[in-house]
Amino acid sequence: MHERGRSHKGEERGGNVRSDGYPVVLHIAGMPVTVVGGGRVAARKVEKLLAADARVTVISPQLHPKLAVWAEQGQIIWRPKRFAPEDILDARLVIAATDDPDVNRAVYEARQPHQWVNVVDRPDWCDFTVPATLRRGRLAISVSTGGASPELAKRITDELAERYDNVYADYVEFLARCRQEILHRVPERSRRQPLFAALLDPVFLQLTREGRWEERDRRFQALLNQSIYL
Template identity: 40%
Template sequence: MSSFYPVMLRLEGKKVVVVGGGKVAERKVSGLLESGAHLTVISPEATAAIQRLAGEDKIVWQQKLFSVEDIQDAFMIFAATNDRQLNQLVKDCADDQQLVTIADDPNESNFHLPALFKRGRLCIAVSTGGASPTLARKIREQLEQQFDESYVAYMDFLFSKRQWILEEVKDASLKKRLLTAIVSLDSLNSESREKDFQRLYKELDSEAGTLD
């Protein structure tokens, strides 16, 4: 039996179509908003939240029944109506190169969304391969407590320091030691990360010079 291959997709500028306008579709749209994708909802009716997003020009809502032309050139498609036959029709109208997920039939989907949460740049996803979405949500909730809001600023710190180390530090050994050292509980809990980093850099740079 084949298994799913986990991957993080860059959707910026890609056409993503959500067929359906109910609560399930609303959740899909909400999760996609920050991706930078060009979002289109196809549905005769839509929740108040979807209508509001359309009114704010954050998404396009086509107030109509689904037709095959709606998913032409779409990179990713969500069949998220409460009509199983319509969801299957959406899947049947897509070509083999398009990513399609059916809300009520994961076995017919060629991708699915894991239970996930974000802490700034940190994104943690949990999947049980369709065995139990409920268990995936429970595990996600446990991880949410472990990786709390303090990780938001910490991720920004790690990102900026990694970029600086890769660009400014020429010694390969020193570079590796710095990248390892900044990922620590001391760094996570520090109230003066920048000063701590400068002190760490001087110490490790001095040690590297001594070894030379």
């Protein structure tokens, strides 16, 4: 984790100069995450955290209807109170999503060295930002402007959604199965790469789109056998 409070250029975190950031995918299943705020924005954040199987606590006097349902179902822990610094001591990730700048700043100032903090609409107070993301099964395409224009990131993501439709979820699952079989049956790395490349032939996507899965699988097996028995 980075040195608390500084970017790689030596600027204080919260100054005007920011690094471009380092894109990562965080695996947060079971991780304690605290969201300060109970409105619409907080609900949107919590929905994505729950999809990633995080252990979410919400600090807010009131809750958006979605959050109230999740609290009643036991999917989140709700602490019906105003924020205090001790509320985030046990969290690994902290998200400040209130409409009160003073509360958001208090969350930022209460952060601990082991925590990553995100403050909505204040990229200069963030250890991480959350990109707009298009998901098609295992396929995730993320677009970030570093907080400069979330609206532009969303527009680009919407445009990508037209290009990468729901068929890609099945196509990527097919590629994943093929990859595992290649890794299992083709020990030589030099012979694997041409097979991985061949799977990107548009015919495999087209057969997936048309629901011709058996023909698609036969084509793959023919490719694989040809490579093995050459």
